[in-house]
Every structure is written in structure tokens, then in C-alpha cells.
Amino acid sequence: MTHPTRPSPDLQDLGLLSNRRSAALVTSLGEVVWYCPGRFDAPSLLARLLDAARGGSWAVDLPGAVHAGRRYLGDGGHLESVLRAGEGGKKLIISDFMPFGDDLPCGVCRVLSAAPQAYRLVLKAAPDYARRTVTLEQEGAAVQIDGQHWLYASHPARIEADAVVVEVPADEAAWAVLSDERLDHPDWATVTRWRETSLLNWQALTTHATYHGPYQEAARASLRALRLLTDHVGHATIAAPTTSLPEVLGGEKNWDYRYVWLRDAGMVVSALTRAGGDGSEGRAFLEFICAHATPQNGLPAPPFMTVDGGEPPEETELDLAGYAGSRPVQIGNGARGQLQLDAYGNVLLAAKLIYERFGTREHWGVIERMAEFLAEHWRDDDYGIWEERRKRPYVAGKVLAAVALDYIAEHSEDPAQAARWKAAAADARTWVEQHALDSEGAYTYVAGEEGVDVTAALYPVWGFCAPDSPEMLATMAALERDSCQDHLYWRHLADDDTQREGAFLAGTLWVAQYWVMRDPARARVILDAALAYANDLGLLPEMADPRTRLPLGNVPQTFVHAALVGVVVDLAEAERARDMA
Known part of the structure; x- marks a missing residue:
């Protein structure tokens, strides 16, 4: 194994680039350390993020350079970074x-x-x-890379050993393009046209949802992250652009998140639909989910899929050093084919939101199939929201089945069907009341066991119970006592020592969303604690460790950004109602 010769990039230092087909990550000093050409889950061409010695990068070698600020231009994916160097710190x-x-x-x-x-x-x-060892071939002033990529630049590109180098003299502007196709002699005018057209395309897209209210800049950054990680053709939103960034630094919990989860549909559709826009983006994501929800292995749809609706590959370990030595590095995801009841419940919640907003019953055939499955199978043990490796009676899936079936039954045009779904919802609700409370009266993560998970903070948000019910008061007290530090909250796992990983930021934001219903001021405190781990561009990781102040997990994660939008939209509504009272 090759060991890193320099440290892995700081996760909080990463900026995200995207054309809504693939993505790249760039540091504040202008080094592209992750790039998967063509599509989000394609094999990487640059991966210093996961192997500092062998992974590859595209760096700006400016002696003495220091970071002096950066920003996105508007709400799209154009990133402007400022370096200073030389006498007087010129830009x-x-x-x-x-x-x-x-x-x-x-x-x-x-x-x-x-x-x-x-x-x-x-x-x-x-x-x-x-x-693979890279092959480089000079083509005039350009260089062909690996037979399928080309580097063009304003100044001659030349091959030096295993690198392509462009030297830029002082006081001269420059451009460079790493292209997935051979281009016809691009020049300054060509690159300028690409830039201006791309900016206009981003501007047109971002008019679909424009939130105004508290935490406006944080919500704006989260909506940008969701758009950057949404495929432009199929309108599917991936969980993250990265693989194998560790949940435990130096540990083995390193997963590939470059896929599309049904579970995320409820939150992403809600964020894109409720954030003050026309709802078309959320509607498009629901359309993708339903278009590719093909029955598989007795399930109404797989729990997640690739950006073109295909089956993700099996987990394969790569011979890379890993982020900060965290191995294994792997591609694919072993949770494919799992029964995850909450995934189908979340799709039904997304459909309910769209139906109420637009007065439609679009994709009813797929929604009906998922509802029928939940009505028949809500009692089954599943792998749960955290995709554990063993089936258990995880409670969140039963809760979601109860509320989702209740909601979607209102849209059925078949009275017998609606009655059957409502009966199943009532049975699931009764089951939870009888089997899912611990010795203190709190909702448990697994029925019949002790241990409370942060997912339970969403039960009142989903409408399962009142926020001040005895069960929720006991649940929140348990979370505060057992799963909280510095206003950040850990999830609960049945098979792992959860405290080894960082606080779960989506879960922390769910707790904030709960407190919006009871005490908006407290919700703000929790929201601020989560936002302390956003970087200067507003990008949030999956997890954060208040003990080390380090971000953890794949970054940026759309689940977290969707949760943030949900909190601030609810907060805006609650504070508006309070001010009008």
C-alpha cells in the first residue's frame, strides 16, 4: 500500500463544482482533488481526496500563495477563489x-x-x-489524457513525466479546460461564451425556488447544494458526490454515497417544493423515482439506484490509501436489495405534498403499489433507516407506514382501498403504542429494546403524535441525556458503538425542526450549532464531532441540506404566525 506523502485535504476546505451530470471538489488554494468525468458515480480521474500520493489532482502551483476568500457567483455552480502572493499580496x-x-x-x-x-x-x-497508469500524448498545444480526455489552455500544455504542465508568465491572464471530448481549437472567445452561457443557464434554473426568511443565506446555500447534486437529465438527486469519506476517522465505516435514495425523496421534494418556488424541481425528482421504481426481489422498488435508474454495483474495495488513512476505500453499496420500510413511506410523503400542492394524482400507479406494499408488509422486520446489516423491528418504518398510509388514503378514489389503507395505518399505530416504548415511556429505535434514536424527533413533524405528548417528552429527554453534546445529536445504531462516529447533522436538524413546534428560540440554538460546521461556502458534511471540531463522512450531503431547508421553512412559518398573533 502507498502511504500519503502529504495530508489529506481538510473537508471544510472543499468547494463543489458541478454541471448536474458529474462533480468535482476543489480546495481554497485551487487544487481539484476529486473529479469523476461524465457522471456522478463514474470512475474518478482525480482522487487525491482518497490517496494523497497516487490519487491525482489539478493544482495551481503559485509559490507563496495564501487563500484570500471565495464565493459562488449567484446561486449556481461557478466558484470564484482569490489567492494572494508576491510583494504586497497581489491577487x-x-x-x-x-x-x-x-x-x-x-x-x-x-x-x-x-x-x-x-x-x-x-x-x-x-x-x-x-x-490504471495514465497515458499522455501531445496533440499540438494540447495533451490527450488516457485516450478520452484533453487538456486545452491559453498557454502551451506540455508533458513532464506523468504530469501535464501549463506555465503562465507573470501579468498574463489564462484559461484551461479539462475536457471529456476533443474540441475544435478553443480560444478566449470560446471559453468566455461557455462561461456566460453556463451562468445564464444556472440563473434560469435557480428561479424555480427562492426562499426568503430567517437563515436566508444558509437556505440559499443548501438549495444550491441540492441543485448541484441533481442530475440534469433524470432530475435525480444523489446523496453526495463522494465515496469513502469516513464516519469514524481512521475507521472502516466508509461508504459510497453517489447514488439516489428513495428515503431522501421525502425531504428533497419537500425542500424544493416548499422553498418559495414553483415546485417543478421537487415534482421532477418524484417523477424520476416513480419512473424507475421497478419491482425487484419482492420489493415494490429498490431502496436506491444510480442516476439513470439502474442497479448500483456491488461493493468493491479499491487499493487507495483512504482519506487520512481510513480504509477500506470502496465503490458500490452493499445495502442494495434491502427492505427499508421508511423508504417507501418517504416516497408517499413526497407524493402527498405534490398532490396537495398541485391538485393531482400523478404517478398514481407507482404510489398505489408502494402503499399496497406498506399496508401488507408494515409488520415485517426490515433493515431500518440506517441500513443496518440485520433485520429487526425498527420503529421508524412502522411510524412512517402509519402516517403515510393515512395521508395517501385521502387521495385514493377507491373507497374500499382507502378504508383498507386506513385500517392498516391504525393497526401500525396501535402496534407502535403497544410495542415501541421503553421503560421510561420513550419511543425506542428497535421494538422491545432500550435505546432511542434521533429519528423519533420527526414523529410529530410527520404528524404521528403531538410534540408535547408524554411519549415525545420522554423521548426528547432521553435524547438530551444520552445522545447530545453541545446541541449536536448522535444517532443510535443497533450493531455499532455510535459514539465513535460524529454527531449526525441531519438528525440534529430534525431535533431543531421538532423544537420549532414548541420553542422556536431553542430551535435556533440547535440550528446554529449545526451551521457552525458549514464551511465558508455553506456546504455541510454528513457528521461533525464536537470533541475534535472535525467534519466527518461524505460531503456535501444532500440529506443534511434538505433537512436544513425543512427547518428554516418551518421556522419562518412559526415566527410569522407568532408575529401575527
């Missing part, structure tokens, strides 16, 4: 973007202002997760 401005639009090339573009001193752009590609 170099880097505008990074992936051209977004149907007639634009796929790849990563970099436009750089006149620099205070000479510098080099150094590209070290490592195809197929560094499983």
Missing part, C-alpha cells in the same frame, strides 16, 4: 466552473486573472480510481 482570481448546458462541453474550466508572478497549472491524472 490571483480563479473562476472555476463545469459548463452547464446542453450544447456545452463536459469537463472542468478554469479562468485565471493576470497573476502577480509566474505560476504553473499542474495536472496529474490517475484514471479509474488510480487503477
Whole structure:
């Protein structure tokens, strides 16, 4: 195994680029450390994020450079970073973007202002997760990379050993394009047109949902993250653009999140529909889910899928050093094919929101199939919201079945069907009341066992119970006592020592959403604690450890960003109602 020769990039230092087909991650000093050409879950070409020595990157080699700020241009995916170097700390401005639009090339573009001193752009590609040795071939002033990518630049690109180098003299502006296709002699005018067209395309897209209210900048950043991680063709939102960033630093809990989870549908559709827009983005995601919800192995749909609706690959371990030495590094996901009751419940919640907003029953055939499955199978043991490795009677799935069947029955045009679903919902509710309370009267994670999970904070949000019911008061007291530090909350796992991992930020935001219903001021305190782990661009990781102040897990995670939008929308409504009272 090759060991890193320099540290892994700080997760909070990463900015996200996307053309809504694939994604790249870039540091504040302008080094692209993760890039999967063509689509979000394609094999990486640059992966220093997961192997500092062999993974490959695209760096701006400006001696003495220091970070001096960065920002997104508008609500889209164009990132502008400022470096300072030389006498007087003169600026170099880097505008990074992936051209977004149907007639634009796929790849990563970099436009750089006149620099205070000479510098080099150094590209070290490592195809197929560094499983292949890169081949480089000079093509005039450009370089062909691995037979399927090309580097074009304003200044000649040349091969130096296993790298492609572009030298830029002092006081000269520059551009460079890492393209997935051979281009016809691009120049300054070409790159400028790509940039302007891409900005206009982002501007047109971002008018679909524009939130105004408390925490407006945080919500704006979260909506941007959701859009950057949504496929432009199928409108599917992936969980994260990365794989194998550890939930436990140096540990083995390293998963591939570059897929589309049914579970996320409820929150993502809610975020995109309720955030002050026309609802078309959320509607499109529900359409993707329903278009690809093919029955499989006795299930009405797989729990997650690829961005084109296919089956994710089996887990495969890669020979990479891992982020900060955290191994294994793997692609694919072993949770495929699991029964996850809450996944179907979340799709029904998403459909209910769309139906109420637009007065439709779109995709009813698929929604009906999922409802029938839940009505017949809510009693079954499943693998739960956290995709554990053994089936158990996880309570959240039963709760979601009860509320989702109740809601969706209102939209059935068959009285007998509606009555059957409502009866199943009532049975599930009774079962939870009889089997899912611990010795203190709190809702348990697994029926018949002790232990409370942060998911229970959503039960009143879903409408299962009142926020001040005795069961919820006991549940929240248990979470405060057993799963909270510095206003951040851990999840509960049946098979693992949860305290080894970081606090779960989506769960923390669910607790904030609960407190919106009882005490909005307290909700703000919890929300602020979660936002302390957002980086300067508003991007949030899966987890955060208040003991080390480190972010953990794949980043950015759409589950977290959707949860944040849900909290702030509810908070805005609650504070508006209070002010009008």
C-alpha cells in the first residue's frame, strides 16, 4: 500500500463544482482533488481526496500563495477563489466552473486573472480510481489524457513525466479546460461564451425556488447544494458526490454515497417544493423515482439506484490509501436489495405534498403499489433507516407506514382501498403504542429494546403524535441525556458503538425542526450549532464531532441540506404566525 506523502485535504476546505451530470471538489488554494468525468458515480480521474500520493489532482502551483476568500457567483455552480502572493499580496482570481448546458462541453474550466508572478497549472491524472497508469500524448498545444480526455489552455500544455504542465508568465491572464471530448481549437472567445452561457443557464434554473426568511443565506446555500447534486437529465438527486469519506476517522465505516435514495425523496421534494418556488424541481425528482421504481426481489422498488435508474454495483474495495488513512476505500453499496420500510413511506410523503400542492394524482400507479406494499408488509422486520446489516423491528418504518398510509388514503378514489389503507395505518399505530416504548415511556429505535434514536424527533413533524405528548417528552429527554453534546445529536445504531462516529447533522436538524413546534428560540440554538460546521461556502458534511471540531463522512450531503431547508421553512412559518398573533 502507498502511504500519503502529504495530508489529506481538510473537508471544510472543499468547494463543489458541478454541471448536474458529474462533480468535482476543489480546495481554497485551487487544487481539484476529486473529479469523476461524465457522471456522478463514474470512475474518478482525480482522487487525491482518497490517496494523497497516487490519487491525482489539478493544482495551481503559485509559490507563496495564501487563500484570500471565495464565493459562488449567484446561486449556481461557478466558484470564484482569490489567492494572494508576491510583494504586497497581489491577487490571483480563479473562476472555476463545469459548463452547464446542453450544447456545452463536459469537463472542468478554469479562468485565471493576470497573476502577480509566474505560476504553473499542474495536472496529474490517475484514471479509474488510480487503477490504471495514465497515458499522455501531445496533440499540438494540447495533451490527450488516457485516450478520452484533453487538456486545452491559453498557454502551451506540455508533458513532464506523468504530469501535464501549463506555465503562465507573470501579468498574463489564462484559461484551461479539462475536457471529456476533443474540441475544435478553443480560444478566449470560446471559453468566455461557455462561461456566460453556463451562468445564464444556472440563473434560469435557480428561479424555480427562492426562499426568503430567517437563515436566508444558509437556505440559499443548501438549495444550491441540492441543485448541484441533481442530475440534469433524470432530475435525480444523489446523496453526495463522494465515496469513502469516513464516519469514524481512521475507521472502516466508509461508504459510497453517489447514488439516489428513495428515503431522501421525502425531504428533497419537500425542500424544493416548499422553498418559495414553483415546485417543478421537487415534482421532477418524484417523477424520476416513480419512473424507475421497478419491482425487484419482492420489493415494490429498490431502496436506491444510480442516476439513470439502474442497479448500483456491488461493493468493491479499491487499493487507495483512504482519506487520512481510513480504509477500506470502496465503490458500490452493499445495502442494495434491502427492505427499508421508511423508504417507501418517504416516497408517499413526497407524493402527498405534490398532490396537495398541485391538485393531482400523478404517478398514481407507482404510489398505489408502494402503499399496497406498506399496508401488507408494515409488520415485517426490515433493515431500518440506517441500513443496518440485520433485520429487526425498527420503529421508524412502522411510524412512517402509519402516517403515510393515512395521508395517501385521502387521495385514493377507491373507497374500499382507502378504508383498507386506513385500517392498516391504525393497526401500525396501535402496534407502535403497544410495542415501541421503553421503560421510561420513550419511543425506542428497535421494538422491545432500550435505546432511542434521533429519528423519533420527526414523529410529530410527520404528524404521528403531538410534540408535547408524554411519549415525545420522554423521548426528547432521553435524547438530551444520552445522545447530545453541545446541541449536536448522535444517532443510535443497533450493531455499532455510535459514539465513535460524529454527531449526525441531519438528525440534529430534525431535533431543531421538532423544537420549532414548541420553542422556536431553542430551535435556533440547535440550528446554529449545526451551521457552525458549514464551511465558508455553506456546504455541510454528513457528521461533525464536537470533541475534535472535525467534519466527518461524505460531503456535501444532500440529506443534511434538505433537512436544513425543512427547518428554516418551518421556522419562518412559526415566527410569522407568532408575529401575527
